[in-house]
Amino acid sequence: MTENVPVSVLFVCMGNICRSPTAQGVFEYLVENEGLSGHIHIDSAGTHAYHIGETPDNRAMEAASRRGIDLSTQRARRVGEVDFQRFDLVLAMDGDNYHDLLAICPADQSGKLRLFLEFAPQAETREVPDPYYGGGTGFERVLDLVEQAARGLLAEIRQQYGL
Numbered sequence: 596m597t598e599n600v601p602v603s604v605l606f607v608c609m610g611n612i613c614r615s616p617t618a619q620g621v622f623e624y625l626v627e628n629e630g631l632s633g634h635i636h637i638d639s640a641g642t643h644a645y646h647i648g649e650t651p652d653n654r655a656m657e658a659a660s661r662r663g664i665d666l667s668t669q670r671a672r673r674v675g676e677v678d679f680q681r682f683d684l685v686l687a688m689d690g691d692n693y694h695d696l697l698a699i700c701p702a703d704q705s706g707k708l709r710l711f712l713e714f715a716p717q718a719e720t721r722e723v724p725d726p727y728y729g730g731g732t733g734f735e736r737v738l739d740l741v742e743q744a745a746r747g748l749l750a751e752i753r754q755q756y757g758l
Contacts, residue, residue, distance in 0.1 A: 601758070605682040607696060609645075611639055612655065617659055622748065631753075651666045652734075658737075712744050716747070
């Protein structure tokens with residue numbers, strides 16, 4: 596947990612340039628609009644080192660920007676075992692990344708690892724699809740799913756932490 600912050604959340608996808616930065620940006624936007632920025636620490640990372648130091652994919656940034664969300668200050672990084680110590684929740688975008696995270700997760704920290712879309716029970720899927728190799732509509736679909744899950748996540752955090 597980050598000092599003076601009651602809860603910390605890490606979003607994780609494969610390269611940390613599409614889905615997890617989108618989730619980070621959407622959740623930061625939602626948390627800020629609720630006046631809770633000082634109470635929730637938010638970050639994102641990737642299970643692979645393909646894009647370390649890069650900004651999010653231009654298509655992800657453009658889709659988010661159309662919804663008033665700025666992803667341009669984010670930089671890709673790779674998740675590490677230490678992140679399970681630093682964060683209260685580690686949220687995987689899909690099953691493959693969940694299993695990659697489980698492989699590095701200390702046994703006593705496994706309760707922190709979840710699929711992000713568990714927080715969107717109304718969604719027709721449990722995984723945020725990777726839009727990287729598709730067209731622009733994939734990034735809009737990711738935003739739709741992420742917005743649903745972000746609202747559910749914030750509701751659970753508010754309830755659990757009394758925010």
